[in-house]
Amino acid sequence: MPTVNSWNASAQNVGGSTVGPADYTIFRSLLDTWNFWSLVVGIFTFILLLYLVIRFREESPDDPKLDGIKPGVFPKERDNLTLELTWFIVPTILVLYLTFIAWQSMITVWVDPYSEELAEESFDITIEAYQWGWNFYYHDEIVVLNETGNLTTFVTPMGSEIKDGSIGIDGNLYLPCDTPIKAKIVTLNDGGELPVLHAPFMPEWAIKEDAVPGLETYLAFTPKESGTFDLFCAEYCGQQHSKMLAKVHVVGQCGTGE
Amino acid sequence: MSKNKIRVFSLLFVVFIALAATPQITSFPTGVGANGNAGCTCHSGGAGTTTIDVVGMPDSFTGGESYELQISISNPAIPGGELTANMGGFRLFASAGTFGAGENFTDLVQELEGGATHTELGNDVRDWVVIWTAPDSEGQIVDFTLHGNAVNGNAVGAGNGNTGDAWSTFEASVPGAAALGGGGALIEQAEPYEVAIAAISFGITLFSLMLVYVFYRNNPEGFNLNGLAAWLKKWLTTTDHKEVGTLYFVYSFLFLFIGMIFSLLFRIQLSVADNDFLTQDQYNSFFTLHGTTMIFLAAMPMIAAFANWIIPLQIGAKDLAFPRINAMGFWVLAFSSILLYGGVMSGEGADISWTMYAPYSSSGGEKGASAGTTLFVAGIVMLGMSSTLSGVNFIATIMAMRAPGVTWMKMPLFTWSAFVANAMLYISLPALIIGTVYLYLDRTIGTVFYTAASGGDPILWAHLFWFFGHPEVYVVIVPAFGIVSEVLATSAKRSIFGYRSMVYALAGIGVLGFVVWGHHMLTSGMDPTLRLIMMLTTMLVAIPTGVKIFNWLATLWGGSLVFKTHTLWSLGFLVTFTMGGISGMFFPVAGLDTHFHDTYFVVAHFHYVLVGGTIFGMFSAIYYWYPKATGRKLDEKLGLLHFVITFIGMNAVFWPMHQLGIEGMPRRYHTYSVDSWTELNSFITLSALIMGAAQFILAWNLIKSYKYGEESGKDPWGGWSLEWTTTSPPPTPSFHEIPTQGDANIDHHAYPESSGGLFSKMWKGSGSK
Amino acid sequence: MSYDDHDDHGHHGSWAPIIASLGTMIFLFGFSEANMGITAIGIVVLVWGMFTWWKDDLPFDGSEEMGELEAYGTPFGGMKIRKAGIWLFLMSEVMIFGSFFGAYIRMRSGWNTHWTLRDKAQEAIDTGVAGEGLTDIDSIVHACMTDKHKPLVADCNDATGGLVNETFWITDAGTPAYHHVAAEYITADFWTLLPGAINTFALILSSFTVVLALKAAKNADLEARVRDKKVRNYLAITLLLGTIFLILKLWEWNHLIHDYDFTISTLAGSFFYVTTGAHGIHVFIGLIFITYFIYKAHIGGWDPNNAQSIEYYGLYWHFVDLAWVIIFPAFYLY
């Protein structure tokens, strides 16, 4: 009979280091592309600025006065249509290219929660947020190979099995490896709790979605490495917003997947 | 004179009553201990029906003494599980002292951070013995909080294991032997609230002393105090655009420093992991007030100050269109800060962050928003009124009072940027006013706009707020564009490159600013079709800004650039704002935004754009137009020192935040336990303190140069716009004879006068001259 | 198009702005602390500020020196700047009422209302599953609700053959799915509709009387004393109609709250009372301004060349009527 330990030490001392999303997430590939283009644009602009500042600084106060600068008179207009068109067209092309990539990422990150093909092989959980803690409800079973090599249901260190209907209220979320996870996010409303915005945020897979009282929102991600990762609350929810922590344990054999 | 005196004293008396009636809510910030009491509260079910009795709690403790506390839980309605398992639980906290288990309770009780709790086995019984050893210093009061929980044993079976239980709380405070002896003087470390209130009242006393000093310096010989009343009356009743501009400037400069005090306080809090320099309440209200003060009480009034001062001079008008409405715009803003800060004095400052997201901001009670939030929201409504009043003024003035020769396409770019900024603010503000009125009524008379239980929708607030929010951030940056265009052109001694494309880019930003607000809410459960639209439009917004940056660079081509302080600030703007603009491009991408939303990457981006953009632009404007306003230049050496420290400090503070954002450190966290973040955060705090100190150089420079600055004639920097044709400081009303602006292009017949460009063609009305 | 030289037209400072702002602050301060005393002080100081403002304006004779500037250049060239100013102010009002409607439509499009109930009833009749003897929509609606519009969930389920089941009224998450909108009570009973209809007629009539007052003030060939009396009387009628509008509105609210229990703690109630309340406040502010105009007419202040102030006030008043033209069908009839 698992004890209903009202306080779980491990959830509290978060410790360790978080180095941001895993390498296999779409976040990393996008970040590299965006970093590359930022460097290209940044370096081009700063070198141009440096050159102009050095090349065209004032030699002597009586440099030739161009453009008829006199107080009270609108100066001679300077423009060069081809130059202006180029630095309008070129950024537009770059932005359109980046928009195309961004559109791709949208389809992988935000999934239609009612699509059939996701429904069959996804591991369904419900994340319930309340003021300053998380409850996890499992709707599928985690199946792992135990030491004798046959498949059994996974048992948590505190002795509770993770199968359809089991509940985690001690700030620990257990997830299978290499299976797409579909998490429904709801806010606990049993009359007593004050329903405010929360947002489960798992930096390891670079995803978050707000828990909005009165609305069900969805998260979809696929862990590919086992281990223990952090779950933060990313939407300001009051006094202990910084204490609303949980640990995500990815269990089972990883790396067998594609 | 006597009638005026009565009026002035009655006004001050009313203000005094309003201040005295500031809410004396006496709930001091308790700041629950490190682990919070969420333990039993996750057991839902009726609270308070369980009775807890503790035997052996001493009346007063002597240092180092151990006391045996027998705790037992009973609840007639919940007899406990039939298998004598999962009967009860407890969680004991004490603000000092250490814990141990009673001699035959070693397997039932365990010591845990901040107190004690039951073990696995201890969960099956309902009474325990805990040994508490008192701390050595007896001069303090130790607060005990004990949560007792009668469990009905359904463990992981029916329901979710934590239903049907009942927990309640037992509190006691045991004074040390020396605590009560002789007046019980408690030695408490300085409460951060006292630090904040002391700093703010010090700022206000300093400000009033400076006020009297400036009055004294006007004419030291004829100085007498009842002259002060007349001089004060001039300022309280002024409607001249220059004096209202000065009021706006002094007001925003004061609040720039108050906002800075809050930021330094919570930077100290964030410098190390698991720090408790500030309690959670204080941290939450400090970051709320930092955000609101910096945007609404520092940046926007500074823009209004320069707009008030410079627009009439640049378009050749004697004064703004509606002088008294202009003065009312300032005074509504001035009084709104009393409401915004009303809660802080009583320890109940608003803690709902500057975005005031709905269900939390419309909630109250122990876990909800603090009591000062209602006053705070009332202050935001007043800010809305003030911006609407000044918005009408600026748009009417620019549209109707331009001198002959100052057509739409020959107006200085600062006036253009102020026009676009005020038009955007003016059109987007009603969405904020309506959202805030709904929130205000939710908190005062009990409407249910954002209450999910009665069908209300929290995302309605997010939509209404950000429909205003995004144009707002453009309102804050667009005037800085105008200032940089003016300063770079004058410093390079050339006209701005591509004046027309600059104006069209401004108009492009103005329009696009209204269709992109969704990128602030991409992960907040917004309608997915709308997320796609918002992502696409946000991508387009970078293009007009890119056009402007390249135009500024092209302006430097072929010029002879002088390196005055205002030029340095504008070049600094070019560097930091470009980096901010580039880091902004990371957010419209779904894959990146799901990670970056509400992390320190967002904080890094908007500080690069706000501090690197608006504050650098405003400082450039201060050094550029101070001579026109006072007739004396600011000290260049002090200016250089101020620029170098602030430029390096700004990058040192905000660049590491990008890395913290990538590592996933969430925003608005009172503290964090991830050790790898400590090193970056302490570096940020250190550089923030240095950068903060550097701002006093500017304050000193402003005061010193008013008397000892180098004389500046009408046109110290060689600018071309109309403000450089009047004397400095200009007469009141600003132009005795409305000037006519010449046009260097007519001599070269580049642009025939009549065409007047697309804009005026579009507006060719039947009656216009 | 020349500005004349002597330029003392700049206002020599006025106490009005600071007093009015102080009044606003004290009013909001009191309202936030639910302390009616301070709220009352706030309103007093605000009105004192307004009257100081108008005392500065009383000698206004429509001339250049007194501040009636003319716009120059595109787009308002030749027009009076104050007229352009009023139209710019109305832009902000359009956005305010636009936001009210934006929020209302967002919520309303998600609610079940008496229209969806009639739809379901029609569907039940079409598919023949309606309860026996219930052949038309009204009889089904009567079966579903008491005359105080309280839903009878079980009876309605039978009456519509299961089409209007439990989740039609309350969602499974416990939040209300069916929202009693004001129009449900108003269109169902003539006496509840009457005040709304009378109010609409009253506002249109008051718009007309303001136009008549303006025409009288501009009428040069009227003898001064006769003209002032005419202007004062027309404005007084507008004031009367505006007060009737507010009194009827408060009576109607009282009727809705007590007889139908349609309070602000329901979502539909919140939207109804806050939107119509905001419009009511705009009418109230208009009435305060018109007392100043009446006082000025009483002391013979109006003549053809400063009558345009009434025209600018008329623009504001017509806009308030325009807003009502949209609020009335959206909240009272739909």
Add this chain to the structure above:
Amino acid sequence: MGEHQSGWQKTLHEKTGQDVYFWNFIFLMVFTAIEVGAVYLSLTYGWTVFALVSVGVVKFFGIAAFFMHLWDDERELTYTFAFPFIFVIILFIGIAFTNPEGVIGLPAWCSPDIIGSYTSTSP
């Protein structure tokens, strides 16, 4: 007020003895009566909405064009009055037509569930 009145308003004035504002007033009164009548006849949903919207638009035009004499004044004032409606439309698209259940009931492109007829499909 309407110094430069257009031609037909002068002829209306001579023929009927009353000026355009009087007729505009009568016009608005009649349409309000139509509006209230339409509801009181309890027509079907579609017809009631059509009646309310069309009468609303007509009265809006009546007040704005004649009582606020936009008809006679310079065109710029009409532009000024019309300008914020662009942003009201943007606000409507972004806020009004994306109702709260947007996330679950993925609305087919641009067919928000406004009419609330019995064919609503959200599960």
